[in-house]
Structure formats: structure tokens, C-alpha cells
Amino acid sequence: MAEIQLHNTLSGKVEPFVPQKPGEVRMYTCGPTVYDYAHIGNYRTFVFQDILRRFLKLRGYKLLHVMNLTDVDDRIIANSAAAGKSIRDYTEKFVQAFFDDCKTLSIEPPEHWIRATDHIADMVQLIKRLQEKSFTYPGEGSIYYRITKFPAYGKLSKIDLSGIQAGARVDNDRYEKESARDFALWKAPKPGEHFWETAIGPGRPGWHIECSAMAMKYLGETLDIHTGGIDLAFPHHENEIAQSEAATGKPFARYWLHAEHLLVEGEKMSKSLGNFFTLRDLFAKGYKPSALRFALASVPYRKQLNFTFDGLTQATNSVERLRNFADRLKTGKFPAGKQEGMAARIAKAAEEFDASLSDDLNTARALAAMFDLVRDANTAIDKGEFRQGDVVATQQFLAGFDRVFAVLEDNDAAKLQALGFSASEASLSDADIERLIAERNAAKKKRDFPAADVIRKELADHGIILEDAKDGSVRWKRK
Ligand SMILES: [Zn+2]
Secondary structure, three states, rough: OOOEEEEEOOOEEEEOOOOOOOOOOEEEEEEOOOOOOEHHHHHHHHHHHHHHHHHHHHHOOEEEEEEEEOOOOHHHHHHHHOOOOOOHHHHHHHHHHHHHHHHOOOOOOOOOEEHHHOOOOHHHHHHHHHOOOOOOEEEEEEEEHHHHHHOOOOOOOOOOOHHHHOOOOOOOOOOOOOOOOOEEEEEEOOOOOOOOEEEEEEEOOHHHHHHHHHHHHHHHOOOEEEEEEEHHHHHHHHHHHHHHHHHHHOOOOOEEEEEEOOOOOOOOOOOHHHHOEEEEHHHOOOOOHHHHHHHHHHOOOOOOOEOOOHHHHHHHHHHHHHHHHHHHHHOOOOOOOOOOHHHHHHHHHHHHHHHHHHEEHHHHHHHHHHHHHHHHHHHHHHHHOOEEEEEEHHHHHHHHHHHHOOOOOOOOOOHHHOOOOHHHHHOOOHHHHHHHHHHHHHHHHOHHHHHHHHHHHHEEEOOOOEEEEEOEEEEEEEE
């Protein structure tokens, strides 16, 4: 097996991955802020960290992985107050939707899924440690972090702070500060809004302190890996480092991994451009969870991912090709014995797959290794050269592949139904469509036009449009 190499934002380099404790990985992922449905850009990051944890597990590591749910922030507190609901009642719907979405995308649950509101005491304790070391100052009932006390500030994002002038606003805090760079650890209560009565006064935690306190509570003062979207590197992760390292005097996280942005059809995703999609938006258009997972996983995490509907259709076809191949191995009848060279061909694919993911999670290269083997094996099967004795090794390689990519199980319809999409809204696979078209052609051949029309209508109900060419062939497309 190849040595695992990961790009560390902290050093700016690809480095060999060596956890603190042999065989065990302590990892933290910044989870969603649960005031709305998460969008596909968020899920690009969550699928990336899922591929990472699944690959580490495949390589035999024991994972201790924590993901938080930010269920306290200014918007949540203001929105829940406006709705006359408790924070828990207001966020519950979005927490549940997030869990459901993760399940639908086959994102494995981390070992700990934790809520910020369950850890206020831990945050207060961490702020007290910072107070004792004079890293804080008060202002109008809030408590701020004094960045000038932490000279290493900026080491993660390499941000040039000289450009940030006093009085400029770098975050959404509406409080008075000594320096624009400083950030709130604890925020004074606002009239009519929820607050906690604590040893450091009444109020609510700042966003950054949440992650520092929760990560260290479950994973210790030095984590192996911290992941998140690239947009979190500054200021959020920079502030996490400042808080944690000031309190403990130890490195906070040894490897920082950041996923790049997702674009939609080449443009930044935004509600005003009408290219803003939640998972449910895409499922309502008839796309499958497996295709979306495949599309999000197929581009290496440090490259921008240009999400397109053409790409999603290609991903649908790719998943179909893999599933068909797995079926072919399962149900095919092959001559006994082994094909000459096939065992070595499979071993080469497995080695290339491992080398690709070890190479800073190069998922595109790993997929190419898989599809090259599928092509070669399919050719051998078509020629009648593939033998029964090679089936198990091929299936073992497929199983290893699927422990990371998780797209082979044909469970899209059940997942969509669990999300509340009816069976008719659930999309047809390409194979289903081809089968129905073949049935329609057969009906037309028999001049059973009513039967052919019924099939055309069934396809239309699923958003599939048929075009009959003059030469008798039929082309189809999704609406
Ligand atoms: Zn965080």
C-alpha cells in the first residue's frame, strides 16, 4: 500500500499523513449552521470528508470523528425569537433535514454528532482560561479576543492583516471592539432574545469558540485532522487556532484539509442567479442520490468543482455502468478456471486505486482505475474470455471501491421515498428507460399502438421525452 499523503493548508504542502497515535485518527469537521437547508456546495465538503474518513477506515485506521451542528448564532437566535420558538424547536426541522440528507448521500455518521447548545458550559470554561491568560477584554457586556496577543495569527490562511483597518468590518459582529481584527468570544444578550446565564455573565457564545471547545472536549487538545470548506479557513479556522493554542500552548490541529468551492454551470451559486440548489431541489428534478454523490466525489477536493446538469447525467450513467458490471459478475455464467493475466490486471487496478486515494485523495484518478478495469473485464466477458475463477477477486476490488465511493447499492428509489418523494417522482434509471423504449418498439412492431402510447405516456410522466427518428431509431432525453 502507498504512503498516505495529504495537503496541509497550514504548511501549504502535501505531507505524509502520520497520526499521533498509531492506528487511530482524531478528526473534526465543521458542520452546518442549522437555520436553513444545506445546499450542494455544503455537501461537496461533507462528501469530501466522508471520502476521507472512509478511505482512512479502509486503510485500517480507527476513526474518532466529531461533527458539530451550529445551532446557536445570530440568525438562529433572531429567527427563533421572531417565530416565538425555543432555539431547539426552531432548529429541529433543519437538524433532521441535515441528518436525512446525509443518509441519502450515504455520508457515514461521525462517531459524535454534537450540538453547540449542549456545550455552552465547555465554551464558558474555555473563555475563562483565555481570560486568565489575558487574551480577552470586555466591551459592553461582550468578551473579545485580543489578536495582538497571539503573534502567530494568520499562519493558516496566510492572510495579510495589515490591510484590515480599524473600524472595518470583517465579520457580522455589531459590537464595539479595540481592533477590527478582534472577534467576539461571548456576546452580550439582546432584548427579547435568548441568552444563557453563566459564570462569565449573561449572553451567548461566538461562533468560533463553539468549535474550539467542542473539538478539544472530544478529541483532546491536539487533533490529527481538521476539515472544512475553504471559505472557513479565514476567519473561522484562524480564530479556532488562536483560541485553542492560546489556551493550551499546544498545536490545535496537525493537518488542516480544506475543500474548494463548488460552481454551478461555471458561476458562483447564489439565490439571485437562480442556480442555488438543495439536495431536494435536484431530487425533485428526477436526479438520483447516487448520481449526486458520484458527481460531488468525482472531482478531487482541492479543485473547484463545476457542477453541471450534463455532468450529473454523466454521473448517473457512470453509476449505472458500475451497477450493471456488478450485476454481470453476480449473475453471469463463466467458464471454469482463470483467464491468463486477469488476476494481475485486477491487482494492478487495486494498487492504482490505493495509490490514487493515497495521493491527497485523487478521486478522479481512483475512478479512472475502476473504469479501466470495468472496460477491460467487460471486453473479456463479451469475448467469452472471462473466467469464473476471476469473479471473486473482481468482486473484492469492487467491494473495496464501494467502501469509499458507496454508490453500488441500488437503493435510490427507497431513499427518495424516505425523503417523501413519491415513486412516480423518483427517476427512472437509464436501463429502465432503455427497457421501456425496447418494449414500446416491440409493441409498435406488432402494430399495438395503444400499448406503445401507454409506454410513451409512462415515460413522459417521469420527464422523459422521446424523439422518433425517420430511420426508426428512438432518441430520448430528460426534460
Ligand atoms: Zn467550526
